[in-house]
Amino acid sequence: MFNFAPRNATMNQSAEEKIKQAALSVFIQKGSANCTSREIAREAGMNVALVNYYFRSKSKLFALIFESVMQDFLKSMVQVFSSDLPIREKIQILIEREFEFLGKHPDIPNFVLNELARNPEAIHGIIPVLQMVNESGVFDEAKKLQEQGDMRQMDIVQITLLIMSNCQYPFMAQPLMKVVHGVSTETYKAHLIAHKDHAVAMVLGYLFPNDQITPHE
Amino acid sequence: MFNFAPRNATMNQSAEEKIKQAALSVFIQKGSANCTSREIAREAGMNVALVNYYFRSKSKLFALIFESVMQDFLKSMVQVFSSDLPIREKIQILIEREFEFLGKHPDIPNFVLNELARNPEAIHGIIPVLQMVNESGVFDEAKKLQEQGDMRQMDIVQITLLIMSNCQYPFMAQPLMKVVHGVSTETYKAHLIAHKDHAVAMVLGYLFPNDQITPHE
DNA sequence: ACATATATTAAACAGTTGTTTAAAACAGAT
C-alpha cells in the first residue's frame, strides 16, 4: 500500500522527496501563507497537481514540513542535555551547537516563531517535540541542580528564555541590525561568530555567580 | 487641497483614520502578505474601494503603517539614550521601558522582524528610524564610554544585540514557551514580568564586570 | 436652490489561489 522506495528508479531522488525539499525551502523562506502550491511545484520542477497527489493538500504538506523543522529546531538542544556532562559544559556546548546550527539555518527561528504566532495549525507540529523534551528529562535535571544550590534560583522557563534569547534573536534580527548599524552581511556574520562567546560568558556568569571572583579595582 | 480635518463632522473619527487603525491591527496580527484589503475594510466597517481611495494601494497603505510602527518600535529606546542619565541607569531604564512597551504590544517584534526578513518593501520603512538613531548620538556616546574603560570592550552591534535579545525574544517566543513548558498565558505573563529584572541584572553585570564583587564561597 | 468637490458604494476586471478531473505516459508482470 505504501511506497518505501522510489518507483521511478532512473531518478536518484523520488518526486515525492523533491517536492518535500522544495516545500521546506519555500515554506521557510516565505512562510506558509505567503507562498503558493505552484511555487513549490516549480521549485521542485514539477506540476502543481503532483503536490496534491502526494500530499493531499497544501496544509497537510505544511504540517509535515513544520513538524520535521520543529524536530531539527530543538533536537540538538535536547541531545546535549541528555548527555552526562557537567552542567556548565552542557550549557556552553548547548549555546555553541545552537550558534553552529543557526549559522547553517539562520531563518528557522523566524519561521518557527512566526508560524506558531500566526498559524493556528502549526501548534500541532509541536507535539513530537514535546515528547522529545519530556523524555530527555532536561528540566528535572535543572531543578535538581538548583536544589543543590549550585545554580542561581530561577524558574526553568526563564532559564530557557535566557539561553534561547541570546542564541536565536541575533539571527532573527539580522535584517534589522544590518540596516540600523549599516554593516554588510559579511561583517554581521563576523559579529555573530564573536557574539557566541559573549552569550556563553554572560549566561554562565549569570547562572553561576559564584564561579568567577571579580576583584575590585 | 489636503484635508486637515474630517469632512464627515458627524463621526468622531474620520474614515481615513478608521482604516489606518484597522490596517495597523490586521497587518500586525497577520502580516502584510497574509491579509486582504477586504479584511482591512471590514475591520474598519467600510467598503474595499475606500481603502484604495484613501491610500492608493495595499502596499502603499502597508508602507505607511510599517513606517509608523518602526518609529514606535525604537522611539522609546532612542529617547532614553538621548537623556543625560549615567550609562548604567540608561540601560536599566531602557530595558524596563522596553518590557513595558512590549507588555502592551507583544506582537510588534515578530511583525517587524518578519516583514524585514520577507518583505523587500519593508526595508524602506526603516529610513526615518535611521534618522532618529543618528540624531540621538546613541552609538557615539557608547563608544566614548568604552574608550574611558568603564564599559566592557564590545562592538556596539553586539551591545545592541545583547539588550534587544533579552527584551524582545521573551515576547516573541511566548507561543513556543507556553506549549513547551505547559504554562497558561497568565503564568507566562508573570514570568515575563519577573524576567525583566533578570535581563537588567544580567546585561549590566556583563557590561560592567567591575561593579559587583562576588566573594568566593 | 444650485453647482461643485468630496465621500462612499456596488459592480466589474483580470489575475491568482487551492483543488479536482480526466486523460495521458510510464512501469512491471503476464
Added chain:
DNA sequence: ATCTGTTTTAAACAACTGTTTAATATATGT
C-alpha cells in the same frame, strides 16, 4: 503485446485577490 496499477500532465473549477470604474450620496460654498 496486453493488462494493471502508478505517476505525471494539462485543463478546468469556483473562490478569492488587488484594483478600477462608474454611479450615487453627502457636504460645502454661492
